[in-house]
Amino acid sequence: MPLYLYNTLTRQKELFTPYKPPYVGLYVCGPTVYGDPHLGHARAAITFDVLFRYLTYLGYKVRYVRNITDVGHLEGDADEGEDKILKKARLEKVEPIEIAHRYTALYHKAMDALNVLRPSIEPAATAHIPQQIAMIERILARGYAYVVNGSVYLDIERYRQDFPYGILSGRSVEELLAGTRELEGQGEKKNPWDFALWKRAEPTHLMQWDSPWGRGFPGWHIECSAMSIHYLGLPFDIHGGGLDLVFPHHEAEIAQAHACFGPEAQHQARFWIHNNLVTIEGQKMSKSLGNFITVEEIFTGTHPKLTRAYPPMALRLLILQAHYRSTLDFSEEALLGAYRAYLRLMSAYQRLKEVSPGSHSDFSVQAWREKVFAALDDDLNTAAALALFFSQIEDILRLRRRELFLLPEDLTLLQNTWQEVLEKILGLTFPPQVSWVNWQKVVELLIQLRRQARLEKNYGLADLLREELSGAGVRLMDFPDETLWELSA
Numbered sequence: 001m002p003l004y005l006y007n008t009l010t011r012q013k014e015l016f017t018p019y020k021p022p023y024v025g026l027y028v029c030g031p032t033v034y035g036d037p038h039l040g041h042a043r044a045a046i047t048f049d050v051l052f053r054y055l056t057y058l059g060y061k062v063r064y065v066r067n068i069t070d071v072g073h074l075e076g077d078a079d080e081g082e083d084k085i086l087k088k089a090r091l092e093k094v095e096p097i098e099i100a101h102r103y104t105a106l107y108h109k110a111m112d113a114l115n116v117l118r119p120s121i122e123p124a125a126t127a128h129i130p131q132q133i134a135m136i137e138r139i140l141a142r143g144y145a146y147v148v149n150g151s152v153y154l155d156i157e158r159y160r161q162d163f164p165y166g167i168l169s170g171r172s173v174e175e176l177l178a179g180t181r182e183l184e185g186q187g188e189k190k191n192p193w194d195f196a197l198w199k200r201a202e203p204t205h206l207m208q209w210d211s212p213w214g215r216g217f218p219g220w221h222i223e224c225s226a227m228s229i230h231y232l233g234l235p236f237d238i239h240g241g242g243l244d245l246v247f248p249h250h251e252a253e254i255a256q257a258h259a260c261f262g263p264e265a266q267h268q269a270r271f272w273i274h275n276n277l278v279t280i281e282g283q284k285m286s287k288s289l290g291n292f293i294t295v296e297e298i299f300t301g302t303h304p305k306l307t308r309a310y311p312p313m314a315l316r317l318l319i320l321q322a323h324y325r326s327t328l329d330f331s332e333e334a335l336l337g338a339y340r341a342y343l344r345l346m347s348a349y350q351r352l353k354e355v356s357p358g359s360h361s362d363f364s365v366q367a368w369r370e371k372v373f374a375a376l377d378d379d380l381n382t383a384a385a386l387a388l389f390f391s392q393i394e395d396i397l398r399l400r401r402r403e404l405f406l407l408p409e410d411l412t413l414l415q416n417t418w419q420e421v422l423e424k425i426l427g428l429t430f431p432p433q434v435s436w437v438n439w440q441k442v443v444e445l446l447i448q449l450r451r452q453a454r455l456e457k458n459y460g461l462a463d464l465l466r467e468e469l470s471g472a473g474v475r476l477m478d479f480p481d482e483t484l485w486e487l488s489a
């Protein structure tokens with residue numbers, strides 16, 4: 001079954017074939033580790049997790065590289081402002097590396113909970129300074145960059161003589177010029193749209209390295225070119241990230257690859273894939289609007305916009321129920337809807353395991369399965385694939401109640417498809433997390449029923465309830481006035 005993916009570079013869906021089958025090189029821009037992982041992080045990570053899982057399912061040997069940005073990402077896109085990690089370190093009076101390690105750990109914890117697989121390689125920018133310097137040296141040697149006061153900038157005017165700039169975002173340099181603000185400190189650039197490959201560091205700057213141009217630190221864009229090419233070669237198969245990275249970050253990466261390696265770089269990657277962003281009740285998510293929701297706040301229900309806690313799978317399903325190129329508007333109502341949908345889906349999955357085969361088949365499992373994979377092959381349409389599972393829930397109930405039948409081989413195919421697609425490809429986990437509060441209520445109810453049975457001298461039922469509860473790991477302790485319980489194994 002051929003997989004088609006939407007390529008931002010060509011603005012169309014294209015048949016995916018790797019350069020060197022069965023190997024696939026996938027690079028995705030990872031987090032800048034200076035804050036708690038939020039909904040935007042979750043959406044990007046889950047989108048490319050499904051791509052990674054699906055390519056693996058299709059038999060490819062995927063090398064998935066997702067970086068950690070721990071230096072060089074400035075507050076402004078135009079090389080101005082403070083380094084995000086340094087600023088946080090300054091505010092908290094700790095070392096920058098403490099900030100980077102703390103938020104890398106929190107990112108891992110949140111993504112593990114969401115059942116996002118770890119990438120094959122997770123390189124940190126600070127651990128790849130020599131590769132970045134080597135690339136800048138080569139760009140300088142080829143005449144596409146210039147040095148001013150210990151900083152190095154890519155010379156867009158010079159670059160445009162040989163390559164088109166703005167090819168990924170579809171922006172012309174004239175548009176870029178119109179949108180470029182005049183900023184202090186840009187005086188040293190030849191043109192405001194030139195971008196930094198290397199920035200000179202003041203002596204007090206906490207993160208700096210030796211370079212041929214003096215002490216400094218790398219620009220944000222060069223790290224992703226250097227690390228992706230270092231681990232995946234050039235050109236490689238797929239480069240991914242959030243839609244907000246198309247410009248300037250990914251546009252800059254393509255320019256760096258061409259400036260460094262010439263036309264053979266072929267836009268650095270064959271496919272450029274971007275997931276759309278998360279809005280909150282129709283608004284852009286931002287700290288200043290007070291609608292910035294972290295993943296942890298969803299798991300604990302501690303954000304003012306939430307009335308309760310939600311398990312990670314509710315969020316994962318919410319994200320997968322939208323196509324990755326559509327905007328996803330978050331609200332508690334939508335999250336609650338996804339949680340209920342998740343529980344329905346997983347209950348049906350469990351029920352499907354209890355179905356016994358019949359002597360004929362009432363519907364074609366093969367035809368349904370083909371539709372599911374056709375949806376996944378159509379630019380990873382997880383929303384359409386999931387809809388096909390939901391549409392089958394009623395039939396599963398009827399199969400379980402023996403109102404519908406499937407031959408043994410059809411039943412096995414159906415059960416396998418549920419397992420493969422929901423668990424392996426979409427990464428939903430089973431069993432669903434049952435809340436402790438609800439579970440306590442069920443135990444208390446059974447204890448109450450047992451007391452009632454004893455009052456009615458129905459000792460057979462009372463003993464049965466005690467034994468069954470014991471079998472389920474609940475040990476009862478009878479006192480004259482009450483029955484207490486504890487967990488046992």
Ligand SMILES: [Zn+2]
Binds near residue numbers: 029249
């Ligand atoms: Zn990047």
